[in-house]
Amino acid sequence: MTESRLALFSPQETDLPAFVELDRLCLGGMWSLDGYRREWESAKGFLLGLRDNDGLRGVGAFWQILEEAHITLLMVHPQYRGRGWGRLLLLALLAEARRRQLERATLEVRASNQVARDLYFSLGFRLAGTRKNYYDDPAEDAQILWLNGLQTPIWERRWETHWREQETRLAAQGLTLTALGEALLYNGAKLSPGI
């Protein structure tokens, strides 16, 4: 029987069309292939995929500006939501931000996106302000959230607790978590290095 695996991976260029396809499904086509390629090529960008045995299930990204991680993307395939995979991706982004010595993370979220807001708040993000009518289709305010203290021991301990909870959750789903690619160096996360 094939083992069921969930893999966090740094994409190759040939993976990017699948990212565009998932983007269409989750976000109505926020970034084109060129957009993904820009993120992928730049040392300031960080692009992360999550896949199971059958294909791409989630994507996360941030853009590094000075000592800040600007989280630009977080999405999970609609049929695979509510399993902790979005939380896992976000924790992985924050681990990479910490590894890059970044001090804080920020993002914008639709005021009505309760699921995403709950996720961010549960990891310690706090509301810092609002951008009026930031989004179109439908027009809506963006809430600006920040998470400070990524380099503090308190955050490190909190991250590890959250990460272990996700590992337990995945084990209960019969899944083994794996990391693929050079960028995925999760100190303390004990990911096995590749399939």
Ligand SMILES: CC(C)(COP(=O)(O)OP(=O)(O)OC[C@H]1O[C@@H](n2cnc3c(N)ncnc32)[C@H](O)[C@@H]1OP(=O)(O)O)[C@@H](O)C(=O)NCCC(=O)NCCS
């Ligand atoms: C936001 C998104 C990535 C979350 O992915 P997910 O895999 O479903 O999230 P998880 O299962 O890890 O859940 C994380 C938290 O979100 C909240 N959440 C998830 N599903 C929820 C639901 N149906 N109702 C309320 N809250 C929910 C909970 O706080 C949950 O934590 P918990 O499982 O410990 O209770 C996913 O809903 C998505 O792709 N949405 C469309 C794109 C998007 O809006 N991205 C965010 C832009 S800022």
